[in-house]
Amino acid sequence: MNNIMPQFKSQSATILAISPQRRPFNRQIVRDAKLGFEILTDAGNKAAEAFGLVFPLPEDLKEIYRSFNVDLERINGDASWTLAMPARYVIGQDGVIHSADVNPDYVIRTEPEETLAALKKLKEKN
Numbered sequence: 756m757n758n759i760m761p762q763f764k765s766q767s768a769t770i771l772a773i774s775p776q777r778r779p780f781n782r783q784i785v786r787d788a789k790l791g792f793e794i795l796t797d798a799g800n801k802a803a804e805a806f807g808l809v810f811p812l813p814e815d816l817k818e819i820y821r822s823f824n825v826d827l828e829r830i831n832g833d834a835s836w837t838l839a840m841p842a843r844y845v846i847g848q849d850g851v852i853h854s855a856d857v858n859p860d861y862v863i864r865t866e867p868e869e870t871l872a873a874l875k876k877l878k879e880k881n
Contacts (some may be wrong), residue, residue: 756770756790756791756792757789757790757791757868758867759867759868759871760791760792762871763871763874766871766874766875766878768874769792770791770792771792771793771794772790772792772793772794772795773794773795773796773797773798773802773803774794774795774796775796775797775798775799775800775803775831775837775838776794776796776830776831776837777796777798777830777831777832778796779805780830781794781795781796782794787809792810797839798832798833799833800835800837800838800839803839803842806842807858808839808840808842809837809838809839810837810838810839810840810859811835811836811837812827812836812837812838817836820863840857840858840859840861841856841857841858841861841864842855842856842857843856843857843865843870844856844871844875845874845877847877847881853873853876853877853880854870854873854874854877856869856870866873872880
């Protein structure tokens with residue numbers, strides 16, 4: 756996303772990421788990756804839940820996470836062991852979602868250029 760941030764800004768778009776991780780972890784990611792946008796904290800995955808994106812990790816995956824020293828309870832600040840599917844939305848100034856992409860496979864992500872195209876299409880409508 757950082758590579759095409761100027762193109763998003765030229766469309767007067769604001770990019771935000773939302774994560775269940777606690778603020779210190781999100782700030783660290785922003786710093787380490789030198790992101791040009793903020794990551795908001797979705798405590799308890801409440802926003803993700805409202806969008807129908809949340810799923811609980813089964814016990815076998817919890818064990819895999821633990822084997823890699825990934826402690827979601829500490830990172831997310833709750834004991835739910837839930838994650839949200841990656842999603843990307845283009846939301847107009849009217850608050851309406853004009854484009855949505857959700858994939859349960861976390862390795863499959865929408866290319867930033869596709870999101871930019873959806874944003875440009877929205878701008879053309881208005």
